[in-house]
Every structure is written in structure tokens, then in C-alpha cells.
Amino acid sequence: MTKAMEAEPARAPATGRRGAAVRVEGIDIRFGSFHAVRDVSLDIAAGEFLCLLGPSGCGKSTLLSALAGFVAPHDGGLTVDGAPVTGPGPDLGMVFQSSEALFDWMTVRQNVAFGPRMRGSSRAEQTALADEYLGLVGLRHCADRFPSQLSGGMRQRVQIARVLANRPSVVLMDEPFGALDAQTRQVMQEEMDRIRRVSGCTVVFVTHDIDEAILLADRIAVMTAGPAASIKSVYPVGLPRPRDVTEPSAAELRHRLRQDIGEEVRKALRDQGLALEEDL
Template sequence: MTVDGTAPATSAGLPASRAGSPIRIRDVDIRFGEFVAVRGASLDIAAGELVCLLGPSGCGKSTLLNAVAGFVRPAAGEVTCGGEAVTGPDVSRGVVFQSAEALFPWLTVRQNVAFGPQMRGVPKARRDAVVDRYLAMVGLAHSAERFPEQLSGGMRQRAQLARVLANDPSVVLMDEPFGALDAQTRLVMQVELDRIWRETGATIVFVTHDIGEAILLGDRIVTMTAGPSAAIKKDYRCDLPRPRDLTDPACAALFRELREDIGAEVARTLRAQGLDDGHDGRPGADRPERTEER
């Protein structure tokens, strides 16, 4: 159910097959010793939403995601999922990592996907049905008996997603999962993720530094300021019809707005490092002419 008690719906207006859980982040500070990675972050994510966290490298996107996963404990503030405080990792919050090395290399694809349900004591007949369902969903039924080293990068990420989904999570947390893929495979995976999200109805939080990827996937796009002491900067509602085309005028306009938003943070980081050349982060912005002393 959504936060208002209604059944969640996909962007196409169809009811989701399974409800996700709402996420609430309130006044969260995250510290590592004396270093403040995130300060005062607050964000509400409705059940069944796909929200992209977008920002330059080092802005705390993954750190905030890890707090929702329960891998990191906030120094202040609170994170809740489904109304329950997040105090540590839980099977209800599945994580898809950027690295395909997260798969167990000594297990086949089928065994990798079955691992979670097996550890939870799911009976074999039911476990086999769950594995078959999610292997078919991610298009890997034909590769079930292969080992990870026998798969392409895109196939390994599909296997990792199937392994997470087999635990029936209400929240799926994705930390730049397609960042290491080639451009064409990445486009295929973006389309597949959109389809799988519609089919499962899970809440998805997707970390990326790719503006186009955020526009193609997100119900909302949340930008963050540059670190340290990173914070939530702006929340963009992305109501554009799916599937999306980045050459569409509405998508292109949003792309430009986000590019300026993120560019300003990159410029601020450069200034802090003493590397400022007078550029304000906007593509095509004029730089001041340099005058040489004679």
C-alpha cells in the first residue's frame, strides 16, 4: 500500500504486482570520524516510486543509500522503511551493487539466485519456482547453469538483480549498477529495469551520476550538493511519459536544467580545490578573458 492507503500504480496507471515500502529520511547526518559526509538530509519516497539520486562524484549519494540499506548508521537523524526504523541490513531492502563481483563465482546463476531463499529456509519446490520466475523475468533462463565468469557484464548484473528480487524485497537499492557497462548494454539494462520495476511494484532508489540515465528511469530525480557535508539540493518531479526519449523537447529541457544544477556543484568543488577557471558550470558559459602582464 502507498502512504495514503491506496494500491500503488505504475506510471502507466496499472496496479503493481507487489507493493513497495515508503522510505523516510529525516535530518540525517553521516560522519566518518571527524569527516562529515552528509549533513541534514531529509527525503520522503512513496511506496512504489523509482527515485534517482543524482550528483557529482563524492557528493554522498552512495553514503545516503548505504544508510537506507542499514550498512551505515547516521550520527544524527533517522531513516525509516515501511514505518520501521532502519537499524541494520534486512532482507526487505535488497542492494544491487555496481560491481558484478558481488555474485558468488563458485555458484551457478541458478544457485546464486537461490542462495537467499535457501538461507531463509524456503522449501525446495517453492524455491525452485521463485528462481525460475526471476530468471525468466531478467531473461536468464537459458543461462541458469552457467557460472558468473561465463557471463557478459550485462548478464552478471541481470543475475545480481534476480538474486535480490528472489528475496521478495519491498525496497531495491541500486548503487550505479550499470556504471561499468558499455553504452549499448547500459541502454538495454535501463529499459529492462523500467520493465522489471513495473512488474514487481518495488520501491527503487537508484544512484547515478548520469543525467540521461536519471531522466530515462526516475519518477523523481533528487540532486545533492557537492561534499563534504553534502545535502539534498533539489527534488525534480519527472512526469514525462514512458518510454522516454532524450531527444524529446521536454526531456532535453530537463536535461539542460539538471546539467546546470550539477555543473554548479562541480564548479564549487573546483573552486574549493583552487582549480577555478571562472567557469560557472554551465556548458558554453563565457570564461573571463585573461590579460597578461607586460
């Protein structure tokens, strides 16, 4: 049974830019006989930051791929501001875990300008957009370098800038900081909070890190163990920003999230025929 608590609608930023509202309605995703995601429904407010949590293999990335238009649902509907998602498009920006998505033979500026270039923007507009978003992620001084000359965290910031240069209304992020060291990851989390506020995008963010979800999200949706994964619970995060995960209210939320995910991990292990100590 889903334990859902509604979050307050997110406000648009002072820049006047606005993310799009996303509706996931009764989504089923199958790959042949394998039932990956079952009857998932979520309403994501314009400008909201939603984190998806859950056990490994529960379908978080699969659901994100469906939102991006890369995977067609077997049943149900996906809409962005009321328009059906029928495939990838510039309004839906995807940031992957690996920075290998960058073009190594292009400079940082050329990478970020690639989307505007494909849309037919003038050279001057391409450069202006690239510099604007490189400034947003703090990398304008690296515009003429190549990705191989940057650290892992810097490459991820270039990838975020490249997505934002398309001016998407929804940004989808699949564990974008998962491969980074702990210190760089902390910096990127702080930067992501700032970038989201300035850009005004709606963000759907997949992570395995409970503290990361608490730091970033307006709401956290926990998925059940797969196969046929669904939404187990949805929690609003009412903590003031910037956040401190050592606060008592954060600790209470962390406990509830760990409890929910732990239940699903134990269920998955039992389904695989493994006997747990508590069952003996």
C-alpha cells in the first residue's frame, strides 16, 4: 500500500523560468516476459525536485528512461505539461552517471553549444548560451579545454551545462554523482541545489544515497524491489535549505527511508530463497 504525503508546490525562480509539470499515470514497463515496472503513478509539480530511491534493480533507471522517451511503456501514460511523451526531445534533458557522454574531440564550449547548434542557432547565440551555462556551473574559465583535461566532477558539471543549454523544462539525472569521490560528490550536491534554483527546471533524480536525497529533494519516492516494481512510499522533505543531515528531523526521515528500503531488500532476498537471521 502506498504511503503518500503531498508536498507543497515548488515556486518558480526569480528569473521567471519555469519547469514543467510531469504526470506518470499507471505506467507498466515490460521487456518481453520480464515485468520491470508495475502501475507507477506520480504527479511532479513544475519546478519540483523529486528523488527516486529504492533497492538495486528496482527499475529506477528504467522509469527515468521512460520519462526521457527512450523506453516506451507497455501501458499507462506519461505527460509533460499535458503533452504526451512519445520520444526524446529538447524539453527533456538527460544527465547520465558517466561523463563519457561528452564528445572528447570537442572543447568544453563546443560540447555545451552542441544542442543549440543542432537546433540551428547562430554561432553567436551558440557561444552566448555555452558561456551562460558554463558560468552557471562555474566552468567558464575551462571553455577552451577538452574533457580529458578536466577532473571527474568538472566533466559532470560540463554535462549538466550541456543539458541546460537546451533550456529543457525537465532534467532527468541518473545517479550523476555516483562515480565521484566523497568530497567532490559533496561539492556537486551543493552546486546542484544552487543550479536547480537558478535554472527553475523540474528535476527527477535517481540515487542510492539516502543522505543525498534528503539534501536535494522536495519529495522522495521510494520504489519497491523488482521485478514488477511500484511506488512504496512518498515523503516530502520539509527541511530548510541549505540542509544539515545531522538535524533531528533529517535523522527521523533517514530512519523511515532506511526502514522502507530495508523491508524491500529483505523481501527480495527471501524471494530468492535466502534465509535471513530474523526468520530462523
